[in-house]
Amino acid sequence: MRIEYIIYAVESIFVIFLLVRFIPKDKIRVAHAAYLFKLLITWSLGLAVAEYGLIEYPVRVFKYATRAAFLFEFFLYPAICAVYVVNYPEKRSVLHKFMYTFWYCTPLTIIEVIEEKYTEVLKYIHWNWFLTWITFFSTFYISKKYNRWFFKDIKINNE
Numbered sequence: 001m002r003i004e005y006i007i008y009a010v011e012s013i014f015v016i017f018l019l020v021r022f023i024p025k026d027k028i029r030v031a032h033a034a035y036l037f038k039l040l041i042t043w044s045l046g047l048a049v050a051e052y053g054l055i056e057y058p059v060r061v062f063k064y065a066t067r068a069a070f071l072f073e074f075f076l077y078p079a080i081c082a083v084y085v086v087n088y089p090e091k092r093s094v095l096h097k098f099m100y101t102f103w104y105c106t107p108l109t110i111i112e113v114i115e116e117k118y119t120e121v122l123k124y125i126h127w128n129w130f131l132t133w134i135t136f137f138s139t140f141y142i143s144k145k146y147n148r149w150f151f152k153d154i155k156i157n158n159e
Contacts, residue, residue, distance in 0.1 A: 004059040004121050008071055015079045027086045030147060034085035037146045038078040041139050046073035054127045058120040069122065080108070084140055085147050105136040 023031045049055050050067035057069045084104050089096055113129045115121040 002059060002120075004119055007115065007119060007121060008061065011076055012071065015076050018083050019079055022083045023086050030151065031082040031086045033150050034143055034147050035078045035082040037150075038081035038139065038143045039074065041142065042073045042077050043068075045135070045139070049127070053125050056123045056125055058123060080104070081140060081143050085144050088144055101137060101140055104140060105133050108136055109133040 019031075046068040047066065050057065050069075057067065060066070060069060062070045084101075089100055092100075109129055109132050112122065112132050116124055
């Protein structure tokens, strides 16, 4: 078995753990809305990035279906965003909110850079780590804003 498939399995198990551990039962609707909205963003951006040859994914789960990283775009990234949105510190300072987002984007970017350098999970063609980080940061922010708008008239357990 290729190391890339082992990486996919470990990442999937880890994300499932994050979902079970960090999404309370009373926030499942919020997580679901965040997941679906992030899915809309990542699926379209991921396809565009892959189709325009900015990033290449040499080892893919569905190599004949799409050039994009299906597992990452369809499951891992939206699920991490759901955890991010559900646990977002709404009542904290701007600096704390920035650092919260920073600490989600930075490890994801580091993992991607390591995967790009040492595996066949992805290869940067016309892309770099900074574009990855900015993309993570902006899409997390947009997803959080969307969820706030979507649930603005609904009081969700102590919010």
